[in-house]
Each structure stands twice: as structure tokens, then as C-alpha cells.
Amino acid sequence: MSGHDPAEVDRHVRVYIVVFVSLMALTLVTVAVSYLHLPLPMAIAVALAIASVKGSLVACYFMHLISEKKLIIAILALTVFMFLTVLFIPTFTHMNSIELHG
Amino acid sequence: MEIPYTVSVRQDTGLNNGKIGIWLFLASEVMLFGALFASYVLLRTGATTWPRGASILNVPMATFNTIVLITSSVTMVMAWASLARNQFGRFRLYMGATILLGGVFLTVKYFEYTAKFHHELFPRTNTFLAIYFTLTGLHMLHVIGGMAVNAWFWGPGAKLWKTNPTWFTNRVENSGLFWHFVDLVWIFLFPILYLL
């Protein structure tokens, strides 16, 4: 956010309120869902989906990524790629080793 | 000697130094928590049994804390907005609120922790608790760090508003970015540790 003329900021503030409300709602939804005791895979899917939505709301609006310069976006794109490679670590260790069981 | 683009933005990048700096820092933070998250997945998928978080941890308390952090994120961004609209008084208010909410979060965590210790539940008890204490502990350090920065801008740091308001606003925005990131991390920790 470089140029912030009051009018623009007012628009932002309205957005913040909307985002705030939806974050609250989503929080309650996840908790509610957790009391349904879904089977684990199901539960994980739902919980992570909601968390991702909340996360992107925060990133896009509170952190202004939605209107951020492309240099920043590029840096984050690279980071996301590396983040995904780190997440391969568990996959590798469990899916493909020659250990015997028992 | 003056460092260029500390306050003003550079044409071709459209950014000032601080903004790039803080985002690069957040990039490294993403990798830090990413690695811890990966470790969590690895340990959990490798474990023979794994408790559902709710069976050990206090979900209502954590839900409350989630709401507290989200609210603090809003007050934080409002603090920045007030500066952008040139309302220093409101900034003080919102920033103060943000810091207080951070304090509330820590207090609740304190009670959660002591409750666990009281029931003989320690990091060494099992892998679930180990990862729970490590992740939340590290997150807590971030909260404390964020509060420290915010406190600085609320108090002594605010002098800058008189001499260089734009710069002060940018710096509040940057510390805000950090604070939102801390909130964002919690948004993931909450379901991962408490709900699943």
C-alpha cells in the first residue's frame, strides 16, 4: 500500500469489517464441525479447507496481498514452491522406504 | 548520508525498502513453520496411535483465543488505517487495543499451559504434547515479539509521527504485516492441534 488517500482507505475499512465478520463465522463453523466427529480424513479435509479460506482472507485483505506489487507476489510464489517441497519430506519418508515391518 | 527509498517508493519496483524487507522476513517465517508443519505430518502419519486434539486440549479456550487474535488483527489494521486517515488519536486507541488483545491471548495460554502441567501433561509425555507445546510455544514467542514492536510504536516510537508521518505509517503497516502473519499461523495451528 503506497498511496493511501482517505477515500481509498475508507473503502478499505468497509472491507475489513466484512472480512472480520466472515472470519468469525468461519471460526465458529470449524469448531461446530469438529463436534460432529467426522471420520478423520473427512475432518482434516474440512478443517484445512476452512483454515485455508480464513488464511487467504487475512493474507489478501489485512495484508493487502490482493493489491500488492508483483515483486512481492513473485517472492511469495517462490516461497510457496519451496514450502511445498518441504511438505514432500513426510511423503518421501513414509511412502517409499525399504524397511520391513515386524 | 541518506539511504534511498526508506520512505519514498522506488519507481520500477513501486515499493520502499521496509516493505520488501518485512515480506522477505515473512517468507523465511513461512519456511520455518512449513518445516515444523512437515515434521508434524511426518510424526503423525508415522505414529501408531494419535489422540484427537479435543480429547486432551481445551477447545473452548482455544476458540476464544482464536477470536481474540482475529480481533487483534482487525484493530491492528484499523490502527494503520487511522494513521493513513491522519487520525493519530484513534491510532493510539486501536494500537493499544491490539497490544491488550495480545496480552489476553497470552493470559489464556498461560492458563491452558498450567492446566496441562497440573494434570502431569508435559512435552515429554507423548509426541502429540511434544508437538503441541513446541508449536504453540514458538507461536507464543512470535506473539510476544509482535507485541514488543507494537508497544514501541505505541509509545516511544510514535515520536516519528511528528517528524515523518508517512514513514511512521509505513512502519506501522509493516509491523502490522508481521502481526497478521502471527494471526495467520494461529489460524492453521488451531484446527491442526485442537480440532483434528
Added chain:
Amino acid sequence: MHTTGTTVAHGQSVTGAAHDHAGHEEKSFLWTYVFSTDHKVIGIQYSITGLLFLLFGFCLMMLMRWQLAYPGSPIPFIGGLLGDARAPGGTMLPEFYNELGAMHGTIMVFLGVVPLAVGGFGNFVLPLQIGAPDMAFPRINMMSYWAYFMGGVIMLASFFVPGGAAQSGWTSYSPLAELAGSGQTMWLLGMVMLITSSLLGAINFLTTTVQLRAKGLTFWRFPFFVWAQFVTSFLLLLAFPPLEAAGVLQLMDRLAGTSFFLPSGLVVSGQVLQVSGGGNPLLWQHLFWFLAHPEVYVLILPAMGIVAEIIANNTRKPLFGYRTMVYSLIFLGFMSFVVWAHHMFMTGMGTVMSAFFQTTTMIISIPSVAILTSLIISLWGGSIRFTTPMLFALAFLPMFGIGGLTGLPLGLNVTDIPLHDTYYVIAHFHYVVAPGTIFALFAGIYYWFPKATGRMMSETLGRIHFAGSFIFMNMVFMPMFLVGLAGVSRRLYDGGASYDFAQPVLHWNRVSSYGAWALGLSQIPFIINFLWSMRHGRKVDQNPWQATTLEWAAPSPPPHGNFTTPPEVYRGPYEYSVPGRATDFYPQSERAEA
């Protein structure tokens, strides 16, 4: 960590501070030379500290080499000074040998080469080469140095805690590292410091490079060295945090009794280990190598950058395939994040994982080949001056070549079977880091010394230093290939003496040791040269090498703020011997005459 969180915000207050101080330069000695925020002073602080650590790490190794040459016989002279806890009667204990090994690795990598190559050369040269008055966040820059300094102090202190320093290798594999003494805890704390330092540095370099470029300096006009530092900083920024995470987990295991890396049912010397278990030792290896492979490119890329600068300058012609080199560099940095498990081929990989990492490893070797090839072909058609920096830069090529090529048999899973964890590996990576990186760093010191001090280093002493270093480096490491091929493991207290199959090659250990000690002696001319030239070297103007890049457009040594007038860039970095010009170099900042 949270400290960095605060510092980022502070850093900006600092730039303010620096800007307040703008007018009056009369600061006390303390603030000018010790807690300076000037990138040049910090760069020099980094370089000196780094060099001293290199020397120290080398001394540790010269001790070990005695034990490897004459297993079990007391170390002459020094042996007695080490104390009975380390070397009763002057003969070092296995524990102490392991301490030396682990600390040699740690010190050389994290306290020697990285601080010198990135902290030192990066800090001093990069802002000058992009025409910046200083780094983007001077105060953060200072903090980065002091974090590094603290890390170093902690590491050194760990030698004196009960049980001695870390002794589980620089790789600190669990469970071994978790059963080890308190030195390991110190190691972890030290590493957290060093990681923080590197992260602060990386953030600073990246911001500086994109933001503070001089007018007209587009990315395609960057000197190769700037590109190298740029990519390196990204590696540091994104690869170090996972190790930090691993460090936190191992600290928890050691201090809070968790078992992230400890599986259930461990029985240590007959006693069942009382931990909750359920951990996974391979997790540590994954997190460690996720850093440590990119880290090895952190060790080599700045070196390549230095060599490129010096070759262009001393061949008096543009580099061959500059763009190819840059693309290779970026590709190299990118790939270095997906090859880490080639260090874990023997941990029991299935075919998919093994095939994947073998393939990425082979792929990553191609850009290195491309860069080296470009550098070699750049020699063609030049008018080559054999200055001391050039000698070291030229030596870098075949030395890195040997190191790199021997990486290939290690990169194929099946050929890694006989070679893994043997001295072949030791020889492989020492060829890239010692006669490779260290030579490049020497070259850089000889090359930029006049910029930093306004005086030349002695060419005569320089050549002596080169001859000795070149001969003895090879005398140290070439025999290790033979020892390794014969199947002798690394990290052996007696260098393999207790194994029958090792007997035929044991004499090579002695050759290596003589080489190492001789190598030590041949550093003396360098140290003398370095110290003597600071005061008595030949005075030079701002551009003694008749170079084209921006740092040479600033006075030697550059004042606070670097450039008398903000430079502007009109052309690429290596415009040497441009046809139809009086001089054979065309500085980037020289306005074209109409």
C-alpha cells in the same frame, strides 16, 4: 525468530538514525570501527573474523592429521597443552578426535567460508558494485554481524563445557547427537545465532540489490558477482529456516525430554532409554540436508562470482555466455532445493525416491558444467595477465572441476554404495570447498584489497603463497580419493588402522598429513603479506586493475557513503577491449562521448 521480528521493524528506525547522523561524521572510535553501520566496516569485520575462524578450523584439522598419520602416538609440543580430558599424555582421545572433526566442519562452513564469502565480500563489494551508498538496513546489517559473532563465541566456549564440544559430526545426526554431552546444546544455540545472522544478512542483500541499484543498472547489467550473491541470499533465506526448525526440535529433545527424533525402544549400553519415543531419526536428516545441500551452493556461488570478475578483468575481454551463466546460476539455485536426499541414499530408499533424487542430482550438475565451461572458454582470445588474483582464479577451475566431477559417482545411487561415507566423499567436497572456494576467496582478497585499503598486496609474496597452496592442497586431498576408493570410512579415529582391508592405503594418510602441515606453512607468506601491505603496500588510485565495474569508480578506500557523486550506468559489466577505443576497458559508469 521473534527477535528478528522486532529487529526488522527496528532496522527502519535505524535507517532513520543513520540519516539523522548524516551531517556530522566525527564519531568515536567505538562507533566508527566496532559498532559501525557502514557496510564497508562491517564487511571488513566479517572478513577478518571469518579468516581467523578459517585459520582456527585449519589448526583443529592439523591436530587431527597428526592422529591420522600416527594413530595413538602423542602429539609433539602441543599435545601436553591439551589437558588430560582431551589428550592424556599428549595422545588425543577418540572423544576429542570427534570433537575436532565436528567443530572443524561446523567452523569451516558456518563460521569461516559463509561469513567471509557472503558477510565479507557480499557486504563490502555488493553495494559498491551496484552503486549504492550503503546497505538498505545498516543497523540490521550490524546486528547480523554481532549475531554471527555471538554464535562464534558460543561455539568456541563449547570446547570448555564438561564433556567438551559437539562431537557427533557437523551433521549432528540423532540419536547420537541427543545422547551426547552439553556441548551439543551449545552447538544448537550457536547455530540458532548463526542462522539468525544469515537470515538478517539475506534480507538485507536482497532488498539492497533490488532497491538501491544505481540509475541505469538493470539486472542484465549486473556483474556476475552481484547475481551470485543475489541467488545465494535466496538460498540462505529459504533453506536456513528448516534447519532452525530442526534445531528447535533437537533442543526440545535435549532440554524438555521430548522424542521428536527418538524412536521407541532404544537401549543404550544395556539400559532401556526412558523416553516416550515415537520419533523418527530420519526427520532430522531430511531437515538438515534440506538446508545443507543449498548450503553447499552457498559455499560455491560467491566463489564462482569472484572468479568470473577476476577472469573478465585479467583476460581483458567480456565473459563468454554471460546470459547462459546467469540462467544457469538461477536454475542451479532453484534445483539445489530438490536434491537434498542424495546425502541419504544409504538410509533405505525405495526405487521411486532414489530415482527421483538421482535424476535431480544429475540435472543440477549441468548448470555447473555450463558455468565452468563458459569461464574456461572466456580465456580464448584474451590478453591474459597472470596477476596473483588471476592465478588463484585460474586454479579454481580445474580444482572445482575435480571436486564437481567426483560428485557424479556419488550422485548415482549404486556407485554411491562403495563410496558413501568414505574418504572419497571427503576428497570430493574438499576439492570444491578448499582448493575451490578457498582459492576463490584468496583471489578475491588479492583483487579487492586495494579497494579496501588503497594499497596493493605484494605480488611476490602472493605468488609464493599461490605456489605453496596449490601444490599442497593437492597433496592433502588427492590421496584421499585413493583411500576412499579402497573403502576406508571417514570419521575414523585411527584413520582405518584397525581394519585389515585398509592396510594397503594407510601410508597415504601420512602423505595427506604432511601436505596439510606444509599447506599451513605456506599460509605464512599470505598472513605477512596481508598485515604488511595494510601499512606499507604500494599506494594506488581508485582503479588499479583498470576494471569496468562500479566499485572501481569509487575512491580507494571509499568514504562513508561510497561515491563522491551518485554513479550512473550506461552499459554491461564487462566491456573490455571494445574495438575502436583508446583504452582497453570501458567503465560501466562512463558516459558515452557523443
Added chain:
Amino acid sequence: MTEWLGLPALASAHGASIDKLVGLIHIMMAVLFVGWSAFIIYALARFRKSRNPVADYRGVTSHTSTYLEIGVAVAEGVLLFGFSVPMWIQRVDKVPTASEAVVVDVTAEQFAWNIHYPGPDGKFGRTDPALIDMQTNPLGLDRKDEAAKDDIITLNQLRLPVGKPAVVRLRSKDVIHCFNLPEFRIKQDIIPGLTIPVWFKPTTTTDEMRTRLGKPDFTYEIACAQLCGLGHYKMRGFLTIDTQEGFQKWMDDEEAKLKEEGDNSGWN
């Protein structure tokens, strides 16, 4: 073809192909290195300042180097998919079954190798950490267990028959070790908490190797190749490759010994 590399004498079936690959890749490396070195030396001599005072701004314009890089890439591709990957599949996906191989457990600890044969019944007896006794029962084998009664346990002495695949199941009691048989081109880290199999087919008995090398006191050694503490350097075991008959005889003798031990210690 690979003597010049100075690898240890070869004694396993799969080792030959490994050695061949090591030789091949080193030849490729040598060619590259010599080629480049020659080029460098020639360039340095021809373009030294005194001989070539004015540099050529354009330098090399041909694309030879590109083809050369492509060449290197292709060569690596061949070594990778032509040799390495298929050979690794052989190593880890084609592990022989218990029926066609000798199966033996090797449990590493600081700083020794505990060898555990299932005995005639082919079943490994139950082990229990609680029963561990450093001297008498390092593995904590429960002799009360039926399957355990005929189990043979030795320290640092592994014995295998020639010409029959051997499957070694690796375990560790404490830290990471690495099971290294130089002459057999076998190396496998031993990760605590996992049981990892390696297999190989010995082709040369100890006696044959003694005559071949002319060393009457030669023995195959088990070396530890992963830093495992202060005793790492002397974590040394021995491997004897016997003829099939010799191996069988040794087994029977051991069983006989066990029998009487069992009688006086009253397991049966």
C-alpha cells in the same frame, strides 16, 4: 577393467556391475577433465599477454560448448537410466524370499554386531528389551519362546554359505550405524526403529580369497561406516564365507552346543 581404481577385492555377485559402473563413470570424468585441462593450458599459453597483447572483444563465437554440454547431459542420462536406476531396482525390489535365501538378523549397538540366526525352524525367537543383559543376553532373546530354542546368537562373527543369496535384516539398539561389507559392495545405514533388509550373493569363500590374495590370514570384515560414537573406529566384525557343506556343519555343531546348554540351563 576396474583394478586401476583400487577398490577392495570383489566377492559378491552384484558387485561386478557396480564396479563396472564406477569404472565407466571415472573414465568419462577423466576424459572431460583431460579435455578441459588441455584446452585451458593451450589457451593460457597462446593468449598470454606477452604473446597476444590485444584481446579479441568477440572471443569464441561457435556453439561447440553447447553441444558439449548436451553431450555431458546425455552421457549422464545413459549412466542414470541405463545403469543406476535398474541396478537399484535389483537391489531393493528383488529381495529373495526366505525359502531361497539364508536369512539372518544383525543388530548393531555401540560398538558391536549381534548376529542372530533363526535356526532350523527358520523362525526368529521373541526378543524383549527387559531381558537384555550386556554379557549373557545382548539381544534379550527369550529362550522360553518355542521359536527361540534353536536360535543361534554370535557376537561380531557372521558366517554365510557361498553361492546362496543371503538376506541380512538390519536393526539398531541405540544410534545410527552403517553395515559395510567392502568386498561385497554392501553398505546400508541402520536406522534405530526400522528393520532394513540388504541382500547379496557371496561368490568367493574366505579360503578361496586367501589363496587368491596370497594372504593366509585374510578375513572379510564388517565395518561400521556411520559415526556412532567414540568407538566407531573399532566397531569391527568378521564375516566368514564357507562352502555350503561347511556352513551346514557349523550350523549343526552350534545346534548341538545349544542343545546341551539348554539341558543344563533347563529351557527344554
